[in-house]
Amino acid sequence: xxxxxxxxxxxxxxxxxxxxxxxxxxxxxxxDHHTSPVAITALGRTLIGTIMLATSVDKNGEAITVxxxxxGPLGQIVADGDSQGRVKGYLQHPQFSIPATSQxxxxxxxxxxxxxxxxxxxxxxxxxxxxxxxxxxxxxxxDDLTYYLAQSEQIPSVVGVSVxxxxxxxxxxxxxxxxxxxxxxxxxAINKVIDRIKQIPQISQxxxxxxxxxxxxxxxxxxxNLHFLSKMPVEFYCNCSxxxxxxxxxxxxxxxxxTMMKEDHxxxxxxxxxxxxxxxxxxELAAIIATAKARQSK
Numbered sequence: 001x002x003x004x005x006x007x008x009x010x011x012x013x014x015x016x017x018x019x020x021x022x023x024x025x026x027x028x029x030x031x032d033h034h035t036s037p038v039a040i041t042a043l044g045r046t047l048i049g050t051i052m053l054a055t056s057v058d059k060n061g062e063a064i065t066v067x068x069x070x071x072g073p074l075g076q077i078v079a080d081g082d083s084q085g086r087v088k089g090y091l092q093h094p095q096f097s098i099p100a101t102s103q104x105x106x107x108x109x110x111x112x113x114x115x116x117x118x119x120x121x122x123x124x125x126x127x128x129x130x131x132x133x134x135x136x137x138x139x140x141x142x143d144d145l146t147y148y149l150a151q152s153e154q155i156p157s158v159v160g161v162s163v164x165x166x167x168x169x170x171x172x173x174x175x176x177x178x179x180x181x182x183x184x185x186x187x188x189a190i191n192k193v194i195d196r197i198k199q200i201p202q203i204s205q206x207x208x209x210x211x212x213x214x215x216x217x218x219x220x221x222x223x224x225n226l227h228f229l230s231k232m233p234v235e236f237y238c239n240c241s242x243x244x245x246x247x248x249x250x251x252x253x254x255x256x257x258x259t260m261m262k263e264d265h266x267x268x269x270x271x272x273x274x275x276x277x278x279x280x281x282x283x284e285l286a287a288i289i290a291t292a293k294a295r296q297s298k
Contacts, residue, residue, distance in 0.1 A: 003234040005055055005085055006213045008226045014185040015193065017220070018052045019177040019213035020234055025051075025087065026163055026174035028236035032275045033090060036097040037165040038111045039074055044163035045108070045141035046079045047089050048176040051234055052159070053120065053145070054081030056178070065121040070139045072113025073098075080273070086237035088273040109139035118144045120152070142176070149180070156181045156190070158197060164204035173207035177216055196220050238274035245269045245278050250292040257289045 005020035026044035029035070035043060046068055054064040061083065068077040075092025098111055119133035132152040137143045142161045149157040161176035179193060200206070200219045211219075217226055249257065249267065260267055265282040280288065 001212075004213065004231055005051060005234050006217065006231050007055070007229045008217055009182070009229065010221055011225050011227055012189070014182055014189050015179055015221070016056075016182060017177065017179045017217050017226070018056060019175070019216045020048060020051055021173075021175045021207055021213055022048050022051060022234050023171060023174045023207065025234055025236045027171040029089060030171055032236075033094040035091075035094040037169060038098050038107065039091060039094045039096055040171065041163045041165060042068075042074055042108050042112050042141065043077055043079075043089055043091050043094070044171070044174045045161040045176075046077045047081075047087050047236070048161045048163075048174060049141055049145045049159060049178075050079040050081040050089070051085060051087045052176060052178040054083055054087070055085055055232065056180075057083055057122070062122060062124040065123075067119040067121075068112060068116075068136070068141065068144065069119075070109075070113030070116040070136050072111055072116075072139065074111045074113075077112070078272075085232045085234040087234070088236060088238045090272045108141065112136070112139035112141070114139045118148050120148060145178075156185075158194070160197070160203055162203035162205075164202070164208065173204040175203045175207050175213065175216075177203065177213075177220065179220065193220060196222075236274075238271060238276070240271040240274060240276055242278045242280075245271075246280065246284070246288055249280075249288050250295055252292065254289060254292050254296060257285070257292055261285050261289065 030040040050066045063082045066079045077091040079089030081087040117133045121131040123129040137147040142159045145159040149155045157180045163174040164172040166172040267280045269278045
């Protein structure tokens with residue numbers, strides 16, 4: 001099954017909801033970054049949350065960057081997502097490892113840390129970027145996104161994100177849900193949804209049992225109580241290229257570029273998001289320096 005996300009509203013008009021199966025998306029991140037189980041669980045949860053935040057916007061072309069920095073041993077986690085279901089991300093220390101609990105639960109809060117913040121930046125073609133941040137609630141990612149939505153966007157929400165890593169270290173399942181209240185939602189309705197969420201298994205377990213994103217929302221709200229609005233593909237997608245990195249290099253000082261030319265006669269660049277590597281020989285570096293001189297002389 002290919003990764004996808006569904007959007008829905010309840011027939012009573014009280015909630016909007018999102019659910020996604022992002023197993024292949026998270027598996028791609030694991031392959032690119034050669035992560036430990038705890039690292040891909042933390043990164044995967046962040047990728048899933050970013051997908052749901054990015055696809056919840058009304059504006060086409062809007063992009064979101066989520067940064068999680070709990071000052072823990074995994075270091076900073078960064079994810080970029082857009083309204084088309086594309087996401088990419090990385091973390092500072094992908095090989096950090098910590099044993100799981102006896103119940104096969106990764107100790108995410110301990111690895112991410114809680115002495116830090118979650119930061120969300122929203123950007124679109126026609127508006128200036130807007131950044132807001134909140135202290136981390138638990139370092140478990142789902143709780144932190146829930147707290148962010150309540151504090152920074154004043155949207156009462158519940159975010160559940162889950163990644164299961166098999167014994168052979170492959171990603172067995174990854175997905176999540178996001179439920180948000182709409183104006184006029186009653187306390188009784190909120191409490192009922194919270195009680196149902198507490199009763200359902202982990203999302204990754206449901207996905208391994210061949211439950212779909214639609215099935216997950218039916219478990220939360222009950223069949224017949226949802227109006228599905230859309231279904232879109234989800235993927236790990238990085239738009240880096242040799243040409244884009246060359247443009248970025250022209251932003252360095254001419255002196256710095258000339259030092260690289262003199263000492264190394266080349267530059268090797270690695271993309272943080274997908275680990276693609278780009279090589280620039282001395283002729284290509286000379287062209288970059290010429291462009292940088294022309295740009296910086298204006």
